[in-house]
Amino acid sequence: RINQERLWQSLMELAQIGATEKGGVKRLALTDLDKQGRDLVLSWGRAAGLSITIDQIGNVFMRRAGRNPALPPVMSGSHIDTQPTGGKFDGNYGVLAALEVIRTLNEHQIETEAPLEVAFWTNEEGSRFVPVMMGSGVFCGAFSLEHAYAATDTAGLSVKDELQRIGYLGEQVPGQHPVGAYFEAHIEQGPVLEDAGKVIGVVPGVLGLSWYDCTVTGMEAHAGPTPMGLRKDALQVATGIMQEVVNIGNRYPPYGRGTVGMVQVFPNSRNVIPGEVKFSMDLRNVTAELLDTMHQEILAFIEQRSRETGLRILAERVSYYPPCPFHPDCVEAVRTATAALGYSTMDVVSGAGHDAIYTARLAPSGMIFVPCKDGISHNEIEDAQPAHLAAGCNVLLHAMLASAGV
């Protein structure tokens, strides 16, 4: 069994880097704070005797040798970047749970057949740079290194320059790093486990996701003298589309999701009819067919509104991954470990994307969920119980041992 107190202390220590007044964390990818967080985790890895590799997109792998160096490592990890108003556990828990597994094995001097690795992936959140889950995406060939390098934040700073600046532009070619199996422990980020009173979520798979940037172009004009009938109000058309995004999410339960999270209005003056509105759209569902139906519906709605209003509306898809069922072997390993440890459990489909959906393209992958308070994450008040976090970490320990061989 892992050390609950040590795991919790590490989480709290890492959470101080970028800590916010409201008890959350703001540690955006490739900022100075991200560098500080990375440095701290690296120092812990070194102290645990792990050898470090960094690849060209800044993914970090910390390796514990196995008896058989010819075997590919059993890997576990997640990310340490956060949302602008993020919490202490999202991602961070997966990395530190994997580290706690290593510390526990060191303490008990348990050797494994295959090597073990702790990984943390660059820019999982996608808040500062798109695409989301950038590091694991490049690693697994979902998109190219050049594409990721070229991404810029709102200030125009690029991923490549920022990697270099913080000293995490490594040398290894992404993907040229063998993986035998990948496990990721994570808070659920939803209310299902808590509602059902269960401790461990076995994750059969992850909802597919489509992200879009939408731009509505109307005509700026003065809010006073311009009669209602003569307006080309970009916001009035945009708000109709925003409402339809949510309607489409509602139309395909239980896994349909439709969200507008980001809006910019131009020129954003209170007595000017908006001439342009840009906003994001986020659609998700559990099968490729359902997600595609939602995709078709929002595009059809947009085309219809453009025809009806005469306004130009552009919707560009900026991210997509299909729904990802996890490998039966990994799902079974998690289920078996949970049963052996005697934790209450249920299956929980992940609504959030995780680095594991990309590693699943290269190696058998699986996930372990633990409850978070009120199902809330991507919020500074994100919270989780030490005992639940420890339970997830114990399941991770057993699943990794079963997979690596003792």
Added chain:
Amino acid sequence: RINQERLWQSLMELAQIGATEKGGVKRLALTDLDKQGRDLVLSWGRAAGLSITIDQIGNVFMRRAGRNPALPPVMSGSHIDTQPTGGKFDGNYGVLAALEVIRTLNEHQIETEAPLEVAFWTNEEGSRFVPVMMGSGVFCGAFSLEHAYAATDTAGLSVKDELQRIGYLGEQVPGQHPVGAYFEAHIEQGPVLEDAGKVIGVVPGVLGLSWYDCTVTGMEAHAGPTPMGLRKDALQVATGIMQEVVNIGNRYPPYGRGTVGMVQVFPNSRNVIPGEVKFSMDLRNVTAELLDTMHQEILAFIEQRSRETGLRILAERVSYYPPCPFHPDCVEAVRTATAALGYSTMDVVSGAGHDAIYTARLAPSGMIFVPCKDGISHNEIEDAQPAHLAAGCNVLLHAMLASAGV
């Protein structure tokens, strides 16, 4: 008759201060550029022999003596601050038309019975500081000097500090400056004159206005794992209100206006359900009764939505002025001058607020409209024809002479 070429040249010269790439002007109130604009107009006033007074809110009065110094001056003017993406004519035309009247009288050595004055008022646009029409509002007692001084821009800079910084914090107590009558020439800022093919709009009055800041508070949560039914999506509720603002504008034609110009979403991340949305609402109509009905309707709608959704919604009124009918004497003076000069004409109710609605509280006031291209203003492509601008200036000349006595 005034000098069309001189008027146009002055407009073009002033428009170079803060000129934008797209041919517009960005000269926000009390910025360095506003100072440059003020300095230029002042230098022209001095060159025309005018004596200058500046009051404590930075309103500027440039006086040409009359035969009878005991008579209050006949005043004309407008403002020279602009929107963030504004044009060359809004406000600037009214100030330079008044100056052109003076230049013409000087040239022809015509003396008037009452003194004449050219005025420009501080922060008419309300883009940088609320309330809108600040200088004339303080001058006419619509709100206090202290209230105006305390207004801050988004960077936290105050009106008083900025007035001091640019050297336009004058000594005269606002309002302690007699006004016999006030005329303001302005581009229409709407499409009515152009559509009807008329040159001069006689303005019977101005629509009343209500401005609000609205805040919807929901709960931030992750866009993936949070089922639709468990969300408190502040944006979904806000967009419904935004649509209703426009619906209410549509419900009371022909003068009803409903506009949302400004929106801010928090935390504004594409995979976070918005926890808070702030936006402006702008309602207008031609009678106090209609405007009040619209006011009641939006408040009732907001209360209902708050009850239905359980979300907290605050709507605070930040500006209000009632519909303003102009003084019959001034309206007649404009009508008579237009007829004498033989211009095509019609009545046009002003949808935009103007400094004249505040001067109307102290002295008989009236306005003269000329067409602007496609009815567009508060936009960098705002445009107007030299001949139309000259026509409005000729009407102003004749109305002022009639009012001041020759």
